[in-house]
Amino acid sequence: MxxxxxxxxxxxxxxxxxxxxxxxxxxxxxxxxxxxxxxxxxxxxxxxxxxxxxxxxxxxxxxxxxxxxxxxxxxxxFDDPVLNWQQENQLTLIDSANDSLVQMFILSNSDIQADEDKLFFKLQKQRVNGVLVQLNEMVAKQQFASWNYPAICLYCLIDWIEFRNLHNMQGLTELLAFHDDNAQRIEVTATDPRK
Missing domain, CATH: 3.40.30.10 (Glutaredoxin)
Structure with a gap:
């Protein structure tokens, strides 16, 4: 098993x-x-x-x-279809934002405050901001319309940001709507980290 x-x-x-x-x-x-x-x-x-x-x-x-x-x-x-190159790029964007947020989250939990003037934090925040804007545009263009693996990964990223209050999502209306549209899926509610 x-x-x-x-x-x-x-x-x-x-x-x-x-x-x-x-x-x-x-x-x-x-x-x-x-x-x-x-x-x-x-x-x-x-x-x-x-x-x-x-x-x-x-x-x-x-x-x-x-x-x-x-x-x-x-x-x-399981002989599932492999991701195409567009989907691979989508995952790279999602993972890039996730990785930066994880690093900053761990540092914050280690009592190291995000200092805007420090290069590490500046680079991570630039990456997260840029990636989320790009993903917002991609959702607007219906690039995550199917509930496939990249869409699942995007949902998990947005929900984790919201759960941990990691980033101001103001203005990212397409991402927030995507999150709301998928929040009641049974597999999503069954894995909700708030439970």
């Missing part, structure tokens, strides 16, 4: 939980900053990051790292 390791609050984990909603699998919720769960991470995944997927291949346990690689693995395993 497939085992997905992660936390209920990670946008990277949530996208895979939503994608796997109709696939038999076990979700193992880790408290990634607790000592016991960090030992599980260290034993199975040298990157010490979530998500990770465990599967049995030819009688041997195989662990796959990184949400994007896990998605490609699942696509291959």
């Amino acid at each position: 497939l085992k997905l390791y992660g936390s209920t609050t990670s946008p990277y984990v949530r996208r895979l939980r939503i994608w796997l909603a109709n696939t038999d699998h076990k979700f193992i919720n880790l408290l990634i900053f607790s000592e016991d769960d960090r030992q599980i991470l260290a034993a199975k995944n040298p990157t010490m990051k979530i998500p990770m997927l465990e599967d049995e291949i030819n009688g041997e346990e195989q662990v796959i790292y990184d949400s994007r690689v896990i998605y490609r693995y699942l696509t291959d395993k």
Whole structure:
């Protein structure tokens, strides 16, 4: 059986939980900053990051790292269509904003305040702002009209921003409407990190 390791609050984990909603699998919720769960991470995944997927291949346990690689693995395993280059670019934009927000979130939780004058924070905020404006325009052009993997990833990004209050979404009306339009999907409500 497939085992997905992660936390209920990670946008990277949530996208895979939503994608796997109709696939038999076990979700193992880790408290990634607790000592016991960090030992599980260290034993199975040298990157010490979530998500990770465990599967049995030819009688041997195989662990796959990184949400994007896990998605490609699942696509291959279940003979799903591969992403086209436009969709790959959409994912790159989404992951870029996600990565910057995760880094700033971790620093904030480490009592390091985002200083506008520091190069690191300036670059991260520029990236997030630019990417969200681009994604807003893409939604306006109906590029996320289908509920496919990139759309799921976009939803998870927006919802995580809202959940953690990470960015001012004022003016990003298309992204907010996209979020509202998909908020009541059963797989979305079942994976809501607020529960």
